[in-house]
Amino acid sequence: MTTESFTFSVNKTDGAARNGEIRMPRGVIRTPAFMPVGTAATVKAMYPDQVKALGADVVLGNTYHLMLRPGAERVARLGGLHQFMNWPYPILTDSGGFQVMSLSALRKIDETGVTFQSHIDGSTHVLTPERSIEIQGLLGSDIQMQLDECVKLPCSDEVAEKAMRLSLRWAERCRVAFGEQPGKAMFGIVQGGAVERLRIESARELAALGLKGYAIGGLAVGEPQDVMLRMIETVEPHMPREKPRYLMGVGTPDDIVEAVRRGVDMFDCVMPTRAGRHGQVFTRHGRMNLRNARFAEDVRPLDPESKCSASNTYSRAYLHHLVRSNEILGMMLLTWNNLAYYQELMAGLRKAIAEGRLDDYIGEVKEGWARGERDSKAEIGQHADNVAMGAEG
Incomplete structure (x- = not known):
């Protein structure tokens, strides 16, 4: 109204x-x-x-x-x-x-x-x-x-x-x-x-x-x-x-x-749009740089629970390929994902305030980011091990 x-x-x-x-x-x-x-x-x-x-x-x-x-x-x-x-x-x-x-x-x-x-x-x-x-x-x-x-x-x-x-x-x-x-x-x-x-x-x-x-x-x-x-x-x-x-x-x-x-x-x-044009995404699991080689064969979507098609449909491997190839579609999809995440975050904040549980919600959001960072470090370590093993072979 x-x-x-x-x-x-x-x-x-x-x-x-x-x-x-x-x-x-x-x-x-x-x-x-x-x-x-x-x-x-x-x-x-x-x-x-x-x-x-x-x-x-x-x-x-x-x-x-x-x-x-x-x-x-x-x-x-x-x-x-x-x-x-x-x-x-x-x-x-x-x-x-x-x-x-x-x-x-x-x-x-x-x-x-x-x-x-x-x-x-x-x-x-x-x-x-x-x-x-x-x-x-x-x-x-x-x-x-x-x-x-x-x-x-x-x-x-x-x-x-x-x-x-x-x-x-x-x-x-x-x-x-x-x-x-x-x-x-x-x-x-x-x-x-x-x-x-x-x-x-x-x-x-x-x-x-x-x-x-x-x-x-x-x-x-x-x-x-x-x-x-x-x-x-x-x-x-x-x-x-x-x-x-x-x-x-x-x-x-x-x-x-x-x-x-x-x-x-x-x-x-400008952060969500600028980052998207340069290969970086924001998700519930934190920030990721799709230029990194560890995503080259990652078949998972950015976030299967997101309502955004850019987030739940395309594999990280495909997005990595688009980014490394400087394809316009990559910029579009990553920007779409980022703006979707920002708006989902704002909707979550509005809902949490209305329900009187803002501190709990922010704690859950930050734990998601921290968990994603821990998982990311583990994946980077595993990717480095795989590369080393391949080199030795």
Whole structure:
């Protein structure tokens, strides 16, 4: 059941974890939610109907990439991003700030915004808070992110503080530019590096703006997991409980379950799609690299208990062959498996929170990963023995 406005409700809690729903005109987002990344208006190696069938309620598009190619104005002329990419459900667009930091060889940041050179052709562009919101409006996304300055960790307290305060000023400018858009939302982004006092100040100042949702940014950029989790624990008490919380760019299955345990509602990451294109899979038994020779004659599927055809039908030997041969089908099947696993994990987390057994569920998930790792080490040892025996023979 959709609604003409943007609403968020928490149905059940288990400790800090929340089972909830975001409702908006284009659909309902069940939380905790994982958003597949469709950076350039496509979730790489997947059909849109496949992505939806796996359980995704929302996908992510990127302002930086889409403004450079094909251009926000062109997408608007073609009916908006939903029609352009054949995804009629909710879309979240990030502001482009992270990509400016990570992809642009030359950039200059000042109070006005960011001047940068395109990684595609070297052309110069200016991205201000107002222009970021304008681009996201032209794309027609349902959830839009403020422009922020994201710094790499580790960094000095001074660098983190300067970026945090600039991001706060930009958040206010984005709020004004966004205005009132019924059925849509703009989220602010908590910054502050790995400095607790800065994170708290950022969360409090953003909460005072009365936005419809809040993200935690500037994490999963090189810091250890314990630092990331400590920052989540630091800001969680200062984030409005009646608003959705989004941890940007995270991450591994272990990062996700631990962040859910600490009260995060939304996630996105390129990891499952990027890993799938490079021969790596995520399963209930942990992570596997299908490039490894030990899979060359392994007739087992990736996971016979999975509902995903890519996971329960094709042998590891065949997938190994596809990966080693650089066949496109291999990239497609492994990406399909990975996104299926991520969505199965999110469904399991939602169910566990609803039943009040989140800790037990996470324990079972982690034991599955650990058991798979033990089995994998044993298989590697056996494969090495077989190779040695063959060499001796």
